[in-house]
Amino acid sequence: MSVTFPQFMPWMTTPDQMQEHWMGFSRKMAHLPKAMEVARRVRVGATPSAAVYRLDKLRLLRYVTDVEPQHSTPLLVVFALVNRPYILDLRPGKSVVSHFVNRGFDTYNLDWGVPSDGDRFLGMEDYVEGYLDSVVDQVRSRTECDKINVLGYCMGGSMSAMYAALHPEKIKNLILMAAPVDWSNREYLLAKWTDASVFDVDKLMQVYGNAPAELLQGSFQLLKPVSTLVEKYFTFYENLEDEKFLEDFFAMETWLNDNIPVAGEMFRQFVKYCMQQNLLIQGKLRIGERIVDLRKIVCPVLNLTATQDHLVPPELSLPFNDAVGSTDRKSINFPAGHIGLAVGTKANRELWPSVCDWLAERD
């Protein structure tokens, strides 16, 4: 039995394959102007929205829809301070918000705005007890509901948890999405980098004022350098002829590069008291004059985590369910990454419809 050349040494490229690769490369290069056109016309945000309230730099967006309201309790989405909130409504088919809007929930999204140098002294109390409280009150008064549903993503989830503990009387259901609350696991990469022995957050804030967007973006990229700085571009090259892929790719890149700084004092307090000292889960975190006691959260809780999350691994979020006083609590550990939880095809097909069901049952 004869063994042919490529079977014997499969890693070697045959002349036919070389020609095929060259043709493929030429086709992709010919498609490059089309890709640039897609990049130019890419739009983010799938669901129409209107700003219904402003306070300093924040805007409260309400999603506009023709769908008849089917639920009495409105939903407020609270995003992190480190990026823009439109990741939750990135594109048609990749929009968390559209699931709720299409199911008849009156949905609001909190856009914190971009802090300037003058906002460097805004701390946790300003954000949680000031801004978030004002926005919750605004939604309550607009919809004439005593209690509202809150969905917090990432750092916005941690802030939502703090708020729910301080104002349980205003929250009907709480959904956390990849929200860190327990930083006791010091093996997690970001915990190692932000350890007090390595990272002097006081000095950083003293020198820079706000946490620079570039520093945050660079740190997040460095968590998975091969994937974010190399592999991604190979995937891009391979799919250069796929217009749908390009639209999603450029929409995601737009969001990833649309970084904003975080107000200095808020960043300092979050890193120091939450990430370094882990006070939140221990019930020792103080906001203003009050202690944040998670046991005071008695509303139904849904805790969503992503198995492949490198930014907020599930072990940072899951202890939340044991720390709250609620009896109706559930967690879903979904096979996705940190961003995939919001924009992943599988998450949009399987996870979010079930989250809508969960919320509808508790309306």
Added chain:
Amino acid sequence: MGQYDANDSGATSDPFSRFWVDLMSKMSSAPFAPSASQMQDDAMKRTRQAFFDAWAQHCDEFLRSDAFLDVLKKSMDSALAFKQELNEFMTKALHDQQMPARSDTDSILVVLRSMEDRVLERIDRLSHRVDALESSVSGASPDAASGKRRPKGVPQ
């Protein structure tokens, strides 16, 4: 392929050698994993993926290492020291030209914020007094809810 075992006494201790041996063994075995019919089409992709996986794994190991954390700390300390000197130089240069620097606007902001706190505390106290007066007139219990920490925004 098995993962590198740091406790294996037979393994080399040099990080680059470990990376290289692991990488090469993964890459060489990757094309043979599935059936022979798929080999030609997928061999390159699987080899490349194996390369990326090995690279990512060793990057992760490096990013957790004491050596990297030490470099991270030293580079941040140096960058912050440089930025601080730059800030001080800029402040001095601006002051020499009788212009305000960032430290001056910061001072104003601090004054404004403490003034805001004092005004809000005063309003809170007045609000409680008004509540108490109203309740004494109407006979109802005073609303214990405290005032807002920050002023209300603008409904659109």
